[in-house]
Amino acid sequence: MKKSVYFGVLTVASLAAGAAAAGTLDDVKARGKLNCGVTTGLVGFAAPDANGVWEGFDVALCRAVAAAVLGDGNSVEFVPTTGKTRFTALASGEIDMLARNTTWTFSRDVDLKFEFVGVNYYDGQGFMVPKELGVTSAKDLDGATVCIQTGTTTELNLADFFRANNISYEPVPIETNAEAQQQYLAGACDVYTTDASGLAATRATFEKPGDHILLPEIISKEPLAPLVRHGDSEWADVVRWTLNALISAEEYGITKANAEEMSKGSDNPEINRILGSEGTLGEMLGLDNAWAKRAIMVGGNYGEIFDANIGESTPIALSRGLNAQWTKGGLLYSPPFR
The missing domain is CATH 3.40.190.10 (Periplasmic binding protein-like II)
Known part of the structure; x- marks a missing residue:
């Protein structure tokens, strides 16, 4: 986070x-x-x-x-x-x-x-999506809704990545990881982005972790x-x-x-x-x-x-x-x- x-x-x-x-x-x-x-x-x-x-x-x-x-x-x-x-x-x-x-x-x-x-x-920032979305790269996320924690470097990294790849997104602001998980599983956003380690930790708590994938892109340095x-x-x-x-x-x-x-x-x-x-x-x-x-x-x-x-x-x-x-x-x- x-x-x-x-x-x-x-x-x-x-x-x-x-x-x-x-x-x-x-x-x-x-x-x-x-x-x-x-x-x-x-x-x-x-x-x-x-x-x-x-x-x-x-x-x-x-x-x-x-x-x-x-x-x-x-x-x-x-x-x-x-x-x-x-x-x-x-x-x-x-x-x-x-x-x-x-x-x-x-x-x-x-x-x-x-x-x-x-x-x-x-660490580095990554992306998690439902497997059924059929997406294999973050560059395929044009127009996606993205759950993102407010007050974080994640926001800046996300904006930079989408701008550099000339694609758009709609942010869904959340305050905590628990809220992000709830919104993501409810379908309020197509994508959840945060540290790759945080995504792995969050996915591990899902009832069906295998239904969700971490995309290959790591878009930042997060020491x-x-x-x-x-x-x-x-x-x-x-x-x-x-x-x-x-x-x-x-x-x-x-x-x-x-x-x-x-x-x-x-x-x-x-x-x-x-x-x-x-x-x-x-x-x-x-x-x-x-x-x-x-x-x-x-x-x-x-x-x-x-x-x-x-x-x-x-x-x-x-x-x-x-x-x-x-x-x-x-x-x-x-x-x-x-």
């Missing part, structure tokens, strides 16, 4: 400047709870289960940060946000971080005064990234390096099951620094040396989190693709822990 670019720019920027004046790390420690902004519900990424417990790929990062800072991955208050409300919620201090399928763009980084701490999912407010570098470092720890853990074979044992020391200095048996990296972050070990032990390393929530063995059935480790042809890469 993508990403408000111009909505409330001045208001959001001014709120962010004020909220960042205080140290978020100290606030989270004092509160004993991390307030994490997520989507209103996208299965596989962030959604409550039958018991109301939030789970998913983005949720796992929130829990990892909570474990790193507070020692408990359950010390999280999940705050559902829409494409329009997410940035105001972060800027005002209602949430401490946003992990919500949000694209890293120039204007959000610079004009809205946010800091993206690293890409946790490389999805967690973000915090500008002006609070200490907190940004905590979230950034928690994400990096999960990525590096996969590269070095540190898992949820073996992290405790490996933290006793290994022949690999990088592993030792990550898990805290060597060096003082935790102290540099304002945390103890077991911060990364705790983060990894909540839901596992990046690969474990991916596979458990959105991987090929799940109903979402996403392949790693660009999100494979750099050693396996993907873009996933963490700076060194040293």
